[in-house]
Amino acid sequence: MKRSERLVDMVKYLLERPHTLIPLPFFANRYGSAKSSISEDLSILKETLAANKNGILETVAGAAGGVRYIPFMGEQEAKEYLDNLASQVQDPKRILPGNFVYLSDILGSPANLAKIGQLIATKYAYSDVDYVMTVETKGIALAQAVSRYLNVPFVIVRRRPKITEGATISVNYVASSSERVEKMELAKRSLPEHSNVLIVDDFMKGGGTLTGMEELVKEFGCTVSGMCVLCESKNASQKVVDDYQSLITITEVDRTKNIIAAEAGNILKQTDFNRF
Amino acid sequence: MKRSERLVDMVKYLLERPHTLIPLPFFANRYGSAKSSISEDLSILKETLAANKNGILETVAGAAGGVRYIPFMGEQEAKEYLDNLASQVQDPKRILPGNFVYLSDILGSPANLAKIGQLIATKYAYSDVDYVMTVETKGIALAQAVSRYLNVPFVIVRRRPKITEGATISVNYVASSSERVEKMELAKRSLPEHSNVLIVDDFMKGGGTLTGMEELVKEFGCTVSGMCVLCESKNASQKVVDDYQSLITITEVDRTKNIIAAEAGNILKQTDFNRF
Numbered sequence: 001m002k003r004s005e006r007l008v009d010m011v012k013y014l015l016e017r018p019h020t021l022i023p024l025p026f027f028a029n030r031y032g033s034a035k036s037s038i039s040e041d042l043s044i045l046k047e048t049l050a051a052n053k054n055g056i057l058e059t060v061a062g063a064a065g066g067v068r069y070i071p072f073m074g075e076q077e078a079k080e081y082l083d084n085l086a087s088q089v090q091d092p093k094r095i096l097p098g099n100f101v102y103l104s105d106i107l108g109s110p111a112n113l114a115k116i117g118q119l120i121a122t123k124y125a126y127s128d129v130d131y132v133m134t135v136e137t138k139g140i141a142l143a144q145a146v147s148r149y150l151n152v153p154f155v156i157v158r159r160r161p162k163i164t165e166g167a168t169i170s171v172n173y174v175a176s177s178s179e180r181v182e183k184m185e186l187a188k189r190s191l192p193e194h195s196n197v198l199i200v201d202d203f204m205k206g207g208g209t210l211t212g213m214e215e216l217v218k219e220f221g222c223t224v225s226g227m228c229v230l231c232e233s234k235n236a237s238q239k240v241v242d243d244y245q246s247l248i249t250i251t252e253v254d255r256t257k258n259i260i261a262a263e264a265g266n267i268l269k270q271t272d273f274n275r276f
Numbered sequence: 277m278k279r280s281e282r283l284v285d286m287v288k289y290l291l292e293r294p295h296t297l298i299p300l301p302f303f304a305n306r307y308g309s310a311k312s313s314i315s316e317d318l319s320i321l322k323e324t325l326a327a328n329k330n331g332i333l334e335t336v337a338g339a340a341g342g343v344r345y346i347p348f349m350g351e352q353e354a355k356e357y358l359d360n361l362a363s364q365v366q367d368p369k370r371i372l373p374g375n376f377v378y379l380s381d382i383l384g385s386p387a388n389l390a391k392i393g394q395l396i397a398t399k400y401a402y403s404d405v406d407y408v409m410t411v412e413t414k415g416i417a418l419a420q421a422v423s424r425y426l427n428v429p430f431v432i433v434r435r436r437p438k439i440t441e442g443a444t445i446s447v448n449y450v451a452s453s454s455e456r457v458e459k460m461e462l463a464k465r466s467l468p469e470h471s472n473v474l475i476v477d478d479f480m481k482g483g484g485t486l487t488g489m490e491e492l493v494k495e496f497g498c499t500v501s502g503m504c505v506l507c508e509s510k511n512a513s514q515k516v517v518d519d520y521q522s523l524i525t526i527t528e529v530d531r532t533k534n535i536i537a538a539e540a541g542n543i544l545k546q547t548d549f550n551r552f
Binding site: 002003004005007008009011012015016041044045047048049051052054055096097098100102104105108109110111113114136137140141144145147148151152153154155156158162163164165166187189190 | 279280281283284285287288291292317320321323324325327328330331372373374376378380381384385386387389390412413416417420421423424427428429430431432434438439440441442463465466
């Protein structure tokens with residue numbers, strides 16, 4: 001097989017399996033090529049990804065070695081995307097009664113979800129993450145997008161008891177929007193003990209929901225790897241969590257004046273882009 | 277830029293933008309290369325994808341022409357995956373009280389979701405689909421996976437009124453599991469009139485939920501492009517829909533005998549794989 005044909009197949013194969021170690025002999029067998037040719041192919045791939053700053057190909061040396069594709073976004077692309085996202089969010093038509101913000105279109109757009117997933121996966125590319133966790137309903141799209149690029153499973157916490165998931169563990173939490181004590185639960189079998197869990201959600205006001213998930217993670221005997229939200233509201237009276245990332249900060253929502261203002265969140269400052 | 281470097285970048289670029297027409301001059305500018313070189317690159321790409329039966333590169337001739345990447349799964353791969361999925365489903369540990377089946381791990385696994393999304397996107401690759409629709413909660417992962425490969429947005433129907441989505445349109449339906457009349461609703465702004473809508477869901481017993489979504493699509497002045505479920509139960513007393521695709525048919529669930537039997541659904545027979 002020619003180099004050009006090998007490269008086409010190899011890129012597709014690796015992109016579909018992020019964070020997975022592929023031994024060199026696998027490709028040598030797949031294409032009936034010498035290991036030295038495969039090594040050269042992979043060098044081209046690695047350099048092209050690095051030059052365009054849109055992905056890292058990691059080489060692991062030794063007998064158990066191989067290559068691993070790490071989805072990784074360059075700082076410039078991340079900054080441009082967050083500016084673009086902020087201007088999408090700043091559309092006054094998004095303001096709903098009660099100063100809620102309509103975001104379902106963004107959370108249902110494959111192009112936005114791909115960028116959002118890649119950016120969050122960049123921040124946590126070198127952290128220990130075994131599972132992504134979110135709470136139904138709007139966080140799910142976010143969890144799935146991150147799960148795709150970190151290539152780990154995601155679990156969905158329920159706000160209401162469901163009969164179709166078997167035994168559950170539940171915790172109480174105070175929802176920032178209602179100030180009431182509510183309940184959230186997760187199927188026992190969905191999350192093994194000692195897992196590292198990345199918590200994501202679509203929107204943070206006071207952080208009550210995130211705190212609930214944090215507690216749930218501990219109830220499962222697991223560890224929180226990080227917490228990340230798509231949007232945070234700057235005007236929340238007081239936040240109960242402080243160690244989190246946000247993609248967007250909404251600085252003002254006023255339905256009577258028909259104004260909504262948004263800017264890039266803290267994730268840019270808290271991500272180490274110097275891996276390229 | 278060398279051909280090998282162009283190919284690496286081109287594959288990544290096209291894979292990230294399925295079903296999108298990319299004009300040839302775009303690549304010529306991006307790489308500072310002659311159009312004739314780009315055409316040769318694309319021929320290599322097209323032939324490699326076709327030879328491996330894992331994607332179609334469509335060439336559109338003329339001044340407004342270009343290339344379009346269509347995610348497409350070969351028949352052999354589809355068959356093998358559904359056999360694999362059926363054996364995942366046949367694990368007796370999945371049986372819950374009331375003969376419900378636990379599927380949340382499959383719906384939270386990025387590898388399964390990628391295959392499921394590709395297979396459903398193969399079936400509908402040449403149909404008119406503007407939106408994917410599902411109902412919360414478990415259908416969401418499926419909708420997002422299909423949305424990714426068809427590269428169209430997805431919308432989430434709510435079973436319970438939510439205050440954070442603005443004006444809605446609602447319909448009543450009879451849930452097969454409870455035999456009760458329930459209500460489902462969708463935010464008015466989320467789905468424009470005259471759209472073609474592909475309905476997906478995780479599980480079909482009698483088809484009541486699918487019928488509800490079908491009706492909702494009509495209330496929005498839209499058209500149903502198709503209906504597809506991950507699992508159907510063969511033992512449902514009577515189905516109210518007949519024109520649908522299923523990936524898996526569960527032929528038996530018996531908690532007392534600890535037996536669950538599953539096989540590939542009807543999607544294989546109803547998909548035209550002869551596009552390669």
